[in-house]
Amino acid sequence: MFKSYNIVCMKQDKEVTIYDIADYLNISAATVSRGLKDHPTINKKTKKKILEAAQKLGYRSNAFASNLRTKQSKTIGVIVPRLNSYFMSTVIAGIESIANEEGYQLIISQSQEDEQKEAANAITLFNSRVDGIMVSLAANTKTTDHFKPFLEKNIPIVYFDRVVETPDSLTISIDNYKAAFEVTQHLIDKGCKRILHLGGNVNRNVYADRLAGYKAALKQAGLPTPDNLVFFSNLSEDAGVEAANYINNLKQKPDAVFSANDTCAAYCMIRLKQLGYKIPGNFLFAGFNNDPISKVVEPNLTTIAYPGYPMGQIAATHLINHLKGIADISSTNSVLLRHELIVRASTQK
Amino acid sequence: MFKSYNIVCMKQDKEVTIYDIADYLNISAATVSRGLKDHPTINKKTKKKILEAAQKLGYRSNAFASNLRTKQSKTIGVIVPRLNSYFMSTVIAGIESIANEEGYQLIISQSQEDEQKEAANAITLFNSRVDGIMVSLAANTKTTDHFKPFLEKNIPIVYFDRVVETPDSLTISIDNYKAAFEVTQHLIDKGCKRILHLGGNVNRNVYADRLAGYKAALKQAGLPTPDNLVFFSNLSEDAGVEAANYINNLKQKPDAVFSANDTCAAYCMIRLKQLGYKIPGNFLFAGFNNDPISKVVEPNLTTIAYPGYPMGQIAATHLINHLKGIADISSTNSVLLRHELIVRASTQK
DNA sequence: TTAAAAAATGCAACCGATTGCAAAATATTT
DNA sequence: AAATATTTTGCAATCGGTTGCATTTTTTAA
Structure with missing residues (x-):
C-alpha cells in the first residue's frame, strides 16, 4: 500500500531527461543532447522542436551526468584568508560577477589565516574536481605544497593579492x-x-x-x-x-x-x-x-x-580564458594592477 | 604517432576509480564502494585493505558519479544582495564555517539588489541541483515566485536577515x-x-x-x-x-x-x-x-x-539538519536572534 | 534518373559510484 | 559432521548526458 503510494510520489517527482524528450518527439536521445547544446549538425527545425519540448516537459539538464561524462565541473574554487573583510569580499564580488557571466560556479572557502586549514580546503576543492582555483594565501602559509596536486593534474592556479611567484601559475597583485x-x-x-x-x-x-x-x-x-x-x-x-x-x-x-x-x-x-x-x-x-x-x-x-573588484574580475577572467583555451596562463607570469x-x-x- | 602518444598521456592522467582498487585487490567494485564509506557489512580487514589501496593508488572519489546516482549534490546555494558589505560577508563566513564542517559545498551568488538577477541566480542554483538554498532578499524583490521551483521539489529554503514569512520555509532574523x-x-x-x-x-x-x-x-x-x-x-x-x-x-x-x-x-x-x-x-x-x-x-x-556570524551559522545548521533529517524546517517558522x-x-x- | 556529396540522425558504449538481491564464505549450533 | 544462522561479498542494473562512428535522409551534381 504505502509502497505503491511512494512509487506514485516518486513518479511525480521524477526528473525529465533527454530520453523523455526523445520519446516525446520520437527521435533519439543523441539528437536531443546535440539539439540542446546547439550542435551544428542538427537541423534548425529539429532544434526548435527539442527546445519547445524541453520547455513544455519542464526539462532541466543534469550537470552531474554531464560532468561525469565530460570530466569537467564548470566550477572554480576560491580560497581566501577571511571572507569578512572589506577588501576580500570586494574581490570576491568581482570574481563572482565574471564567473556568473561565464557560467562558472564558485566554491568559496576560508583558510582563517591558517596553513593547515588552507591545505584542508585545497584537498576538498581538489576532490570536488574544480576546473581551477584562485588563492589568496593565509598569513602563516610557508609552502605551497598543498597545491601540488592541482599542478600535477594541470589544474590552473591563480594567486591574487597575497601571492607567491611560481613558474606555473599566474599572480595578480599590485606593486x-x-x-x-x-x-x-x-x-x-x-x-x-x-x-x-x-x-x-x-x-x-x-x-x-x-x-x-x-x-x-x-x-x-x-x-x-x-x-x-x-x-x-x-x-x-x-x-x-x-x-x-x-x-x-x-x-x-x-x-x-x-x-x-x-x-x-x-x-x-x-x-x-x-x-x-x-x-x-x-x-x-x-x-x-x-x-x-x-x-x-x-x-x-x-x-x-x-581596486578589489577589478582585481577579482581580472583574476577570474584570466582563469576562465585559460580554461576556455583562449589564453594560456603560463604565458603570463604576473599581472600588476595600478594603485593610487x-x-x-x-x-x- | 601523435595519437598513440596522446593515449599514453591520457593513461598517465587517468583517474583511479573504485574499479582499479577492486582489480588491484581482486575483489568487487561493490565491496570497494562499501568499504570506502564504512558500510557495516564489510569486514574490517577488507576495509583496511581497501583504504590502504586507495591511498596507495591515489584514489579520489568522483562526486559527479556519486551525485548522479544518489541524486543529491551536497551543495547549498546562497543568494545575497551584495557580498561586499561587512554584515553580509560576516554572515557568509558563518555559513561557510558550518557547511565546511558538515561536508557541504557553498555556491554563492549576488543579486546586486535586483529582483531579476535574483531570479536568474535562483534558476542557476535550481539547475545545479543544490540540496537547499539560503536567501537574503534584494531590495526591490516583490514576489518570491522565482523560488517556487524549489518548493515544488521540496528543496528547503532558509531566509535570513531580509526575510519573507512563508508557510513552507524558515526565516532567521532579529526583531x-x-x-x-x-x-x-x-x-x-x-x-x-x-x-x-x-x-x-x-x-x-x-x-x-x-x-x-x-x-x-x-x-x-x-x-x-x-x-x-x-x-x-x-x-x-x-x-x-x-x-x-x-x-x-x-x-x-x-x-x-x-x-x-x-x-x-x-x-x-x-x-x-x-x-x-x-x-x-x-x-x-x-x-x-x-x-x-x-x-x-x-x-x-x-x-x-x-550577530552576523552566528546568524550564518544558525541558518546553515538549520538547513543542514533538515537535509540530514534530524530536524524539520517546517516545524519552526522563524528564529529570532538577540540584538543589543x-x-x-x-x-x- | 542516377550517382555522389552533404546534412541530419541514430546506435551504443562510455563516465564511476551505488545498491537490492542473490550467492558465497564463515561461524555457530545441534 | 551436518545443519542452520550469520557475515561478507559479488552481480548487474541504474543514474543521465556525451560522442565516435555508422546509417539514413536530403540535397546537389552529373
Whole structure:
C-alpha cells in the first residue's frame, strides 16, 4: 500500500531527461543532447522542436551526468584568508560577477589565516574536481605544497593579492613595494624624519614588500631604520591599540606612522588621541587599502587605494580564458594592477 | 604517432576509480564502494585493505558519479544582495564555517539588489541541483515566485536577515521592530522630541519593521510623526550626504536622527559636521548594524548590534539538519536572534 | 534518373559510484 | 559432521548526458 503510494510520489517527482524528450518527439536521445547544446549538425527545425519540448516537459539538464561524462565541473574554487573583510569580499564580488557571466560556479572557502586549514580546503576543492582555483594565501602559509596536486593534474592556479611567484601559475597583485615607497616618500616630503612602520607577517609578499618599500624610501632619503621603528603584528584593531601604547612608551617618539593596513592605523590613531596626542600634530599617519573606515576616521587617513573588484574580475577572467583555451596562463607570469596614493587630512600638517 | 602518444598521456592522467582498487585487490567494485564509506557489512580487514589501496593508488572519489546516482549534490546555494558589505560577508563566513564542517559545498551568488538577477541566480542554483538554498532578499524583490521551483521539489529554503514569512520555509532574523523601538525610545529618553528617521526600502522587512518600530515608539510617547521626518533612500554613503543636506534645508530641524543603517548615519553625520552642526550638540544620532565604521566615526555611533556570524551559522545548521533529517524546517517558522542597543557618544548630550 | 556529396540522425558504449538481491564464505549450533 | 544462522561479498542494473562512428535522409551534381 504505502509502497505503491511512494512509487506514485516518486513518479511525480521524477526528473525529465533527454530520453523523455526523445520519446516525446520520437527521435533519439543523441539528437536531443546535440539539439540542446546547439550542435551544428542538427537541423534548425529539429532544434526548435527539442527546445519547445524541453520547455513544455519542464526539462532541466543534469550537470552531474554531464560532468561525469565530460570530466569537467564548470566550477572554480576560491580560497581566501577571511571572507569578512572589506577588501576580500570586494574581490570576491568581482570574481563572482565574471564567473556568473561565464557560467562558472564558485566554491568559496576560508583558510582563517591558517596553513593547515588552507591545505584542508585545497584537498576538498581538489576532490570536488574544480576546473581551477584562485588563492589568496593565509598569513602563516610557508609552502605551497598543498597545491601540488592541482599542478600535477594541470589544474590552473591563480594567486591574487597575497601571492607567491611560481613558474606555473599566474599572480595578480599590485606593486606593494612601490606603493609603500610612495607612501613613505610622501611622509618624508612632509618633513618626517622618524617614521614608524606597523608591519604584518613578512611571510606574505604584501607585508614583506610594504616593509621593503618603506625601508628603501628611508634609505634613499638617508634616514636611519632602527629596529624599534618597526612594530610587527597581525594588524588587527587590537594590534592598533597595542601599537599606540608601544609608541606612547617610546622614549624617542616617531613623527609619523605608516601602517600596512587601515584598520590598524585607525585604531592606533584613536588610541593615541585618547592618550592626548594630536594627529596630524604629533604624528602624521598613513595606512594602506583605502578601507571604508579610512575616510571616516578623524582625521581622514592617507592611504593607498587599490581596486578589489577589478582585481577579482581580472583574476577570474584570466582563469576562465585559460580554461576556455583562449589564453594560456603560463604565458603570463604576473599581472600588476595600478594603485593610487590618496592623500587625506592625516598627513596634512 | 601523435595519437598513440596522446593515449599514453591520457593513461598517465587517468583517474583511479573504485574499479582499479577492486582489480588491484581482486575483489568487487561493490565491496570497494562499501568499504570506502564504512558500510557495516564489510569486514574490517577488507576495509583496511581497501583504504590502504586507495591511498596507495591515489584514489579520489568522483562526486559527479556519486551525485548522479544518489541524486543529491551536497551543495547549498546562497543568494545575497551584495557580498561586499561587512554584515553580509560576516554572515557568509558563518555559513561557510558550518557547511565546511558538515561536508557541504557553498555556491554563492549576488543579486546586486535586483529582483531579476535574483531570479536568474535562483534558476542557476535550481539547475545545479543544490540540496537547499539560503536567501537574503534584494531590495526591490516583490514576489518570491522565482523560488517556487524549489518548493515544488521540496528543496528547503532558509531566509535570513531580509526575510519573507512563508508557510513552507524558515526565516532567521532579529526583531527589527523591537530593536528600532528601543533605539527610538532611547532617543526619547534623552529628551528628543523631533526624531528624524533615515529609512530604507519598505519592501524589505528589515526596513519596514525598523520604520514601524520607530513610529510605534513615537506614538507611545505621544510624539507626532509628520511625513517630512522620514527620509527614504538606499542608505548608501551618498544617501547619507543627501540626508544631511535635506536636514540642513528643513525649517524645523530635528533634534535626533535614527538611521536604518550605520553607513548612512555616519555619512550624514560627517556632512552635517561639515555644515557646521555639532553632534551630539545639535542632533543625537543612532544607526543600525554595528558596522565597523560605527566605532570609528566621531562621535562614535549609538547603534544596534546583531550577530552576523552566528546568524550564518544558525541558518546553515538549520538547513543542514533538515537535509540530514534530524530536524524539520517546517516545524519552526522563524528564529529570532538577540540584538543589543549599543550606546555610544553620539547619543550622550 | 542516377550517382555522389552533404546534412541530419541514430546506435551504443562510455563516465564511476551505488545498491537490492542473490550467492558465497564463515561461524555457530545441534 | 551436518545443519542452520550469520557475515561478507559479488552481480548487474541504474543514474543521465556525451560522442565516435555508422546509417539514413536530403540535397546537389552529373
